[in-house]
Amino acid sequence: xxxxxxxxxxxxxxxxxxxxxxxxxxxxxxxxxxxxxxxxxxxxxxxxxxxxxxxxxxxxxxxxxxxxxxxxxxxxxxxxxxxxxxxxxxxxxxxxxxxxxxxxxxxxxxxxxxxxxxxxxxxxxxxxxxxxxxxxxxxxxxxxxxxxxxxxxxxxxxxxxxxxxxxxxxxxxxxxxxxxxxxxxxxxxxxx
Amino acid sequence: xxxxxxxxxxxxxxxxxxxxxxxxxxxxxxxxxxxxxxxxxxxxxxxxxxxxxxxxxxxxxxxxxxxxxxxxxxxxxxxxxxxxxxxxxxxxxxxxxxxxxxxxxxxxxxxxxxxxxxxxxxxxxxxxxxxxxxxxxxxxxxxxxxxxxxxxxxxxxxxxxxxxxxxxxxxxxxxxxxxxxxxxxxxxxxxxxxxxxxxxxxxxxxxxxxxxxxxxxxxxxxxxxxxxxxxxxxxxxxxxxxxxxxxxxxxxxxxxxxxxxxxxxxxxxxxxxxxxxxxxxxxxxxxxx
Numbered sequence: 001x002x003x004x005x006x007x008x009x010x011x012x013x014x015x016x017x018x019x020x021x022x023x024x025x026x027x028x029x030x031x032x033x034x035x036x037x038x039x040x041x042x043x044x045x046x047x048x049x050x051x052x053x054x055x056x057x058x059x060x061x062x063x064x065x066x067x068x069x070x071x072x073x074x075x076x077x078x079x080x081x082x083x084x085x086x087x088x089x090x091x092x093x094x095x096x097x098x099x100x101x102x103x104x105x106x107x108x109x110x111x112x113x114x115x116x117x118x119x120x121x122x123x124x125x126x127x128x129x130x131x132x133x134x135x136x137x138x139x140x141x142x143x144x145x146x147x148x149x150x151x152x153x154x155x156x157x158x159x160x161x162x163x164x165x166x167x168x169x170x171x172x173x174x175x176x177x178x179x180x181x182x183x184x185x186x187x188x189x190x191x192x
Numbered sequence: 193x194x195x196x197x198x199x200x201x202x203x204x205x206x207x208x209x210x211x212x213x214x215x216x217x218x219x220x221x222x223x224x225x226x227x228x229x230x231x232x233x234x235x236x237x238x239x240x241x242x243x244x245x246x247x248x249x250x251x252x253x254x255x256x257x258x259x260x261x262x263x264x265x266x267x268x269x270x271x272x273x274x275x276x277x278x279x280x281x282x283x284x285x286x287x288x289x290x291x292x293x294x295x296x297x298x299x300x301x302x303x304x305x306x307x308x309x310x311x312x313x314x315x316x317x318x319x320x321x322x323x324x325x326x327x328x329x330x331x332x333x334x335x336x337x338x339x340x341x342x343x344x345x346x347x348x349x350x351x352x353x354x355x356x357x358x359x360x361x362x363x364x365x366x367x368x369x370x371x372x373x374x375x376x377x378x379x380x381x382x383x384x385x386x387x388x389x390x391x392x393x394x395x396x397x398x399x400x401x402x403x404x405x406x407x408x409x410x411x412x413x414x415x416x417x418x419x420x421x422x423x424x425x426x427x428x429x430x431x432x433x434x435x436x437x438x439x440x441x442x443x444x445x446x447x448x449x450x451x452x453x454x455x456x457x458x459x460x461x462x463x464x465x466x467x468x469x470x471x472x473x474x475x476x477x478x479x480x481x
Contacts, residue, residue: 015237019244023252053200060207068230069237075219084226085215089208131215141219 001050002181006058009176010065013038013169018069026157034157036165039066040124043091044117044166045173047098048107049182055095063091063124072132073143081143083132090128094120108177110170117166121159129155291474294346298476309436312337312477317360319470326354327363329475334358342437342478345467349420349440350475352433361477365469366442367395373402375418375442377410377461387411390421393442393463400470402443402463405451410459416445418463436478441466 017038025035043062047055066087071080098120105112133148214225295311314329331337333356343350343363354364366373377389389412393404406412422438443463451458 011236011240015240015244018237019241020248022245023248027252056204060211064211064229065233068226068233075223079223081219081223082226082230083215083222084229085211085213085222088211089215092208135216138216140216143219 001046001054001058002179005176005179005181006046009042009173010039010062013042014065014069024161026161034154034161036161037066037121037158038162038165038169040121040159040162041113041117041166041169042173043095044098044120045113045170047095047120048102048105048112048116049177049180051182052099055099056092059091059095060088063088066091073146075144083135086128086131086135087124089131090124090126093127094124097123108174110167110174113170113173114163114166118159118163121162122156125155125159126152287474295476297346298344305436305438306478308481310336310479310481312479314343314361314475314477316472316475319472321470324368325365325469326368327351327365327469327472327475329361329363329477330359331477332357332359332361335477336479337361337477338479340434341480342434342440343475344440344478345472345475347441348465348467349437349442350467350469350472352437353477363475366465367400367402367469369395369397371395373442374421375404375463376421377406377412377416377418377445379413380415380417380444391418391461393418393461400465400468401446402465404461404463406448406459406461408450408457408459412445412448412459412461414445414447418442418445434478434480436480 017035021035025033039062043059046058050058064084064087067084068082070087071082072086073081075081098116101116101119105116129148129151132143132146132151136142136146136148214222217225291313295313298306298311312331312335314331314335316327317330318328320326320328327343327350329343337353337356339353339356341353343352349366351363351365351368353361355362371394373393375391375393377391379386389406389410391404391406391410393402395402402418404418418441420433420437420440420442422433422435443465445461446464447462449460449462451460
């Protein structure tokens with residue numbers, strides 16, 4: 001895989017995700033603030049197509065970016081809690097799952113991307129919530145106003161939202177497939 | 193054949209271990225771990241996300257505020273916390289503004305020579321009155337503070353360092369018994385003073401007020417300022433003030449009265465420090481570069 005293409009797409013999608021969040025975040029209801037994750041769709045796209053070592057590196061990077069750009073709570077009215085780890089680990093586990101599932105699907109199809117975004121996305125969010133939930137059980141300082149049930153609801157809605165956005169994004173990513181050169185990198189996996 | 197210590201698998205395990213540690217560390221540690229990369233990402237993203245954010249916000253002007261879903265009790269609690277936090281910020285802002293004002297007053301003062309002086313801000317941790325009034329401050333030799341250095345509050349002379357340890361120091365105040373200060377008494381004007389009177393003042397027992405003797409003909413008035421003057425003929429027992437203390441304000445003339453022993457020829461001048469020494473919370477130490 002061409003890492004330059006990866007970084008360019010990551011930058012563009014992260015900019016859109018963060019910059020346009022006020023536009024497409026759900027404003028009210030129990031799913032308040034749920035927004036699509038473009039990085040999740042990108043991660044799934046890479047997980048479907050790239051070699052195992054590349055998938056692991058890319059998913060760890062994308063998960064870390066999600067961790068760093070999405071605070072999970074507030075310590076004081078203006079001090080945000082940013083944990084580097086839960087989403088990165090969630091994305092890592094999601095990448096492993098996606099590599100298991102990709103042998104069963106047509107890699108070039110947009111529908112595959114949508115279905116995988118939904119399935120693996122739910123798994124990633126579940127893993128992330130479980131990691132933070134486990135942290136809450138420890139006798140260290142818990143994150144204020146963080147509840148597993150509401151987090152699961154909100155994150156599940158985000159995954160559904162991401163799967164819908166994956167239809168459009170899948171078309172763009174599909175068109176750019178040649179630029180990624182996924183198949184050229186096969187056999188040069190970092191982790192064998 | 194020797195294999196490399198750092199294999200991709202070991203590297204991955206290290207990364208995973210780090211992420212697990214970061215996920216489960218105490219909040220303060222976890223936040224401090226994530227802060228540098230987060231700041232870096234923000235620095236790279238902000239120029240691109242700000243215009244998009246502004247566009248998105250303008251397109252979705254009807255976005256309901258987040259507090260709309262909270263219950264009244266939660267709202268009241270949130271409001272109370274926000275007000276309390278705002279008060280804390282206002283206090284900090286006021287203190288910071290005062291400090292900035294004092295420091296800029298010192299820097300802009302033509303009477304003070306602070307070109308090669310570093311101003312070290314310090315908090316007062318303890319005031320001790322009695323026979324030998326002293327202040328304790330929370331800065332010490334680790335911050336470059338040494339014996340004899342001048343301690344001030346704005347352009348006002350407070351004292352000098354009398355004892356120092358790594359993280360704290362003791363300040364001998366200007367009203368310590370036995371102190372003799374040569375001062376120039378000038379009208380409080382920013383331009384050239386029309387006249388000046390040189391006198392020697394000393395603290396009154398058990399008070400922060402100084403007194404000095406002057407001639408009846410000396411043009412001293414209430415409100416005039418007493419600036420420290422470095423005298424060459426300092427008594428042997430008196431440690432000479434450092435050069436950077438020259439021109440600092442010892443106090444303000446509160447009253448000029450006839451001298452009880454010689455009312456026709458002499459006056460008694462009462463000078464009071466402009467800052468209550470026992471109420472100080474922060475001071476500045478003048479550290480030569």
